[in-house]
Amino acid sequence: MVYGVREGWRREGFESHEGMVGVLLADGSEPGPVFFDLGSGATFHESTSWWHYDGTFRRPTAVTMRGRCACDWRGTKTYPIDWETVREDDDPEAYDTSGPYGEWEAHLDDVAARAVxxxxxxxxxxxxxxxxxxxxxxxxxxxxxxxxxxxxxxxxEAIVAETGPEAARALAREHDEAMDAIAEALGSTEQAARARLLHYEHLTWR
Incomplete structure (x- = not known):
């Protein structure tokens, strides 16, 4: 059984595809972040952790959970949230999130299969x-x-500095800046792929 964790789910080699539990409201919509007033002027803490959507302090009340990924993927199956059980345990890590996690794992298998x-x-x-x-x-x-x-x-590091820049520039030319194709080949999100290309394009070793 997989339980809820305070950190996201990650797989070695595909760290940018961080997974987590997503939630849906009764109308089927996905709520935005929850904000917390820390009592320090205009400073607010922001969270998308599923257990914060419990309806307390005027927060939205989630009724179901599903898998989600940093690449904007969302699971197709939803799983009801029993807030009574969550409150009784008083520990979100004790709540079973194996359903959303299993779907995210399948999503990562697909990402890995399409990567070079x-x-x-x-x-x-x-x-x-x-x-x-x-x-x-x-x-x-x-x-x-x-x-x-x-x-x-x-x-x-010397090997990387010798091969990385040219490989990054050649990959960008080959795909004509089609970042979605580059990201798929690297098994990463588009944001992470863009950052990796920039990193290697300007990499030097002394």
């Missing part, structure tokens, strides 16, 4: 590098292990 897959040999090499770096923490001489980690990081 790494060649098997390259994926294996990257896995070996990560595993070997992890083993450096266990060196008998910790100082040598840390130094080796930093040297390895330097080598990796």
């Amino acid at each position: 897959a790494l060649p098997e040999d390259l994926a294996a090499l990257l896995g070996q590098v990560r595993e070997r770096l992890d083993r450096l923490w266990l060196e008998e001489d910790p100082a040598r292990g840390y130094a080796a980690m930093l040297r390895a990081c330097g080598e990796l």
